[in-house]
Amino acid sequence: MINTTILSYVTFVYFAAFLFYLCMMIMNKETFGRLASIISFLGLLTHAFAIGLRWYESYELGIGHAPFSNLYESLIFFSWTVILLYLLVEWRTKNKTLGVFVTPLAFLAMAYASFSPSINSKIQPLIPALKSNWLIAHVITCFFGYAAFGLSFGLSLMYLIKQSKGAKNSNLFLRLIPKITVLDELNYQVVVIGFLMLTLGIITGSVWAHSAWGSYWSWDPKETWSLITWLVYALVLHSRMVRGWRGKRIAFLCIVGFSCVLFTYFGVNYLAGLHSYAKS
């Protein structure tokens, strides 16, 4: 299939973008940053085209459905949402340093999807449980949530690195990273987006489960882990808004939160449950 070939090339595009962001930070040259942004943007467009093409090709095969139905397709979409959200943040904040921390998430997800032998990249027909209009709403909201939490993870790492070196340090690599207070504020904003999206994702998921599995909540491991993730980010928001926590503790909690996201996404596949189609 052409779409999988294009998508496997996109992996390298994002890797190139990462290298350019890295060069920008090490050499402190604006040109590299601008190139990195252009490469990421072109990657995003190609990526979107390939997803659209996959959608179209599924109809050509007579088993048409939105390309959100298995692990391969979800990884591809996750990586796309990460880059899309990142570029939006870059455009709003006019700072490109987050790119170094976030593009690896995108290219690792792409590489895992495209080159892991255990992942089937074929377009598969939808099994009865997945034949629902809620599929699209559920997957899109969840993955925008995951992507926002991915950005929050990147921002938290930046915060911890920048903070540990002290504000006055003029380390080449750290020079371009914004002030820690800016990082903290930005982190809060992406967590809010992620939290809202995860809430919508859990709600659309339970509406769907209500019609597919007969119950809006069955304590399936994936459901439970998404609730755990939701609780962790609820904790982040409360400790920040009510108890006034800032900085290091929030950054640490966000990293815990993102590990819960990863477990909800991948770890749960090793446990038995109803979400088994997301495994391969």
Add this chain to the structure above:
Amino acid sequence: MVERVTKPNPIWKTFSSVKLAIVLLILIAITSVLGTFIPQREEAFDFARKLSPTTFHFFQALHLFDMYHATWFRVLIGLLALNLVVCSIDRFPTTWRRFSAQPRPDRTKLFQDLSPEQSFEAKVSGDWLLKAIEAYLNAHYKRVHKALSSGQAFFYGEKGRFSHFGVYLVHLSILVIILGALIGSFFGFEAYVNILEGDQVHTALLRGRALPIDLGFSVRCNDFRVAFYDNGAPKEYRSDLSFLVNGKVVKSAILLVNHPVRFRGITFYQSSYGSVAGDTAKIRLVKKASKLEATSMTVKVGQKNTLPHQEGTFEITQIKENFMRMGPAVLVSVDSRDGNRYRFWVFQHCETIMQRFPGIFQQFPKLNPSSFEPYTFFLDEIESRYYTGLQLSKDPGVSVVWAGCFLMIGGLFVTFFTSHRRIWIRVSEQKGVAKISVAGMANKNPVGLERELYGLTKALQEKLKGEAQ
């Protein structure tokens, strides 16, 4: 009226603390993890069998095989709900004050250290200027009022004061969802039933308790079909159901996965399917003497058949889908002419069984298809019947849960994307030149406030310039 105790009650104090909320959130998160690693409910049996008796009793005592329905877990959620209610009541007066407070327009402290972008000068003066500003504020802000003092005029306006209630909406939504879940667990049920094609049932088994409940009507499965894709993956499970009341069909419907059917408050879901042995089998009789002589016939359970050369009669007394884990088999009973009875099992997959267990048929006459000489019985096929596995559920709390979800989304939007912005404008005139300054406060989103103040200053400047000409 009883006088309020001034010293806060220690229990009240505990439950009104965010610290408790944080501890409870962490506890619920950590304990929830357990249930994702320990198989729950129906899946628990195999796991439980592998445990040592001590571990098993420990798990059992803590209800770890159904922990999300255990009392201790419900207590945790109940405490969180109580914490939410108390926190909300405790903080509400403060919120209400913030919501309803009417700050004085003439505050001067706010205007110290203004950024230069927040003030400008206009060559207009007098009542006209004040009216223009007031008109602009009235059009864009709420609760606008002004104050005049010693050559200065002050205005106050605000927007988004309902943003203070966003958090209450979110917390209320959680309580509504918990209420919906409670309604479901008290007044709802979940049950299962398998219906053979052509059969009808009027009871179903309650989940977890295996108690039959009477539905008050009957369900008939007219037809069940399963379709597969070319790659072998299932494409569709489809049950054709009829609902009967007093023997009369009241409703007929096609039930698919993702398309439940509702009848009299009970929702039916396509949950599983399977097949059981029917009551007929295809039998082939081969007589040893003449290899060519084989007779095939379709035999019903309990029906007597005569052997091809009147050596006696035979019947099938049992049909098993999977006998001794060796596949389909039938129990044949032969009554010979001389009055002897031979009873033996005939397997469908005779040859495979012989390869796996050489000599098994010679060793156990009860399993030998050639027990009645000179015939050998062969089982070609047993008829199987499909059954559809239905899940039934009644949950009057669902609509309450959905209402809670809507409330939560609305509440989150109000909480995160609106803010109570209060703005003050000061106009001071000196020698026909008016200096206009804009200041403001917000309960959250300082960046948004800054943008708002900047925009307001610009807009006023434009308006005054435009009208002065």
